[in-house]
Ligand SMILES: O=C(O)C1=C[C@@H](OP(=O)(O)O)[C@@H](O)[C@H](O)C1
């Protein structure tokens with residue numbers, strides 16, 4: 001599906017942003033591994049999280065939707081051997097966290113995914129999980145899906161420093177460590193999103209987190225998990241598209257309520273504010289151990305920024321939309337130390353640069369990042385190839401709304417990976433002058 005967007009739009013609206021993808025995945029996983037019945041309110045029914053549900057159903061977990069809530073009948077870490085392969089679609093989170101969980105199960109399972117997921121590295125999880133005693137076989141190419149996994153009921157504990165900050169690697173190891181013979185210690189720097197740790201603590205897991213010599217340290221003891229009642233807040237990674245839309249369009253304002261404000265996720269707000277964005281945060285409260293609140297963003301004149309390397313994990317999924325904001329700013333923006341972008345749904349350094357260039361922006365590919373020279377007055381309508389990457393499609397659509405003329409987003413339907421009604425909301429709330 002290609003989407004055509006007439007530019008020079010304005011937006012003034014309260015937007016109902018979909019539920020958080022990371023928390024939705026984890027609610028199904030932790031619910032499946034707990035004792036008792038977990039209830040998830042406001043679950044994200046987007047392609048990636050549906051892949052997680054389908055995989056856990058194949059592992060013998062009863063999951064159904066009742067009165068809008070997802071009900072998960074926990075198996076207390078006793079999953080069943082799947083009769084078919086576990087298809088993870090486009091979702092790195094589903095794959096890597098599942099590899100950790102399946103490391104604790106004695107049966108064999110095969111994981112596979114779509115063409116994009118088959119290009120994403122998996123040794124980052126299989127290598128430390130092998131150290132704990134799980135077995136993996138790459139069925140086609142070393143490091144990539146499809147992978148056969150056979151776990152062990154009792155794994156060896158691990159003492160491990162993550163070579164790259166990654167919530168997916170960290171979470172896979174924590175899920176395995178909950179079934180190890182003793183205490184595991186996992187360290188990372190800088191800290192990545194900590195939803196797994198927070199949700200597992202609420203489920204009664206024996207997990208201690210602290211900071212030691214600038215490292216974030218997690219100590220995990222073998223534990224069983226209790227069922228939870230979870231309400232999923234709105235996803236700041238999805239909200240970011242509408243926040244930037246309000247900032248770069250004239251006479252615009254967007255309000256997002258009940259949005260996740262966990263510090264490991266709010267880098268986009270902090271960096272946009274450093275750029276001069278008019279953003280305020282209201283009604284902050286704690287919900288299921290997570291900070292949530294309201295974000296208000298208004299049209300702003302932005303300045304270029306040099307992003308601190310420690311902030312990269314806090315904005316990892318928002319870099320394509322941050323780059324759009326940078327193209328509308330005055331001056332230069334540098335986003336470096338972001339080599340992880342090369343192994344996302346697309347090579348997001350290349351695809352973000354190509355997206356910006358299709359609108360006439362001045363920008364350069366760095367070895368591990370992007371340099372963008374603000375060029376608001378030169379920008380014009382363009383044709384954007386999404387490369388089937390949801391975040392590139394949506395970032396391109398936002399940019400198209402702000403420039404003069406009619407732009408086209410090719411293969412725009414991939415937005416459904418994280419934000420199924422993105423275009424409906426965009427066209428309902430943004431208006432041509
Ligand atoms: O754990 C998670 O829910 C996620 C972790 C991040 O990946 P990495 O762990 O590879 O950085 C992020 O890019 C992804 O969208 C979601």
Ligand SMILES: C=C(OP(=O)(O)O)C(=O)O
Nearest residue numbers: 090091092093094317344
């Ligand atoms: C990288 C992403 O997700 P995942 O790794 O789960 O595919 C994303 O949503 O931008």
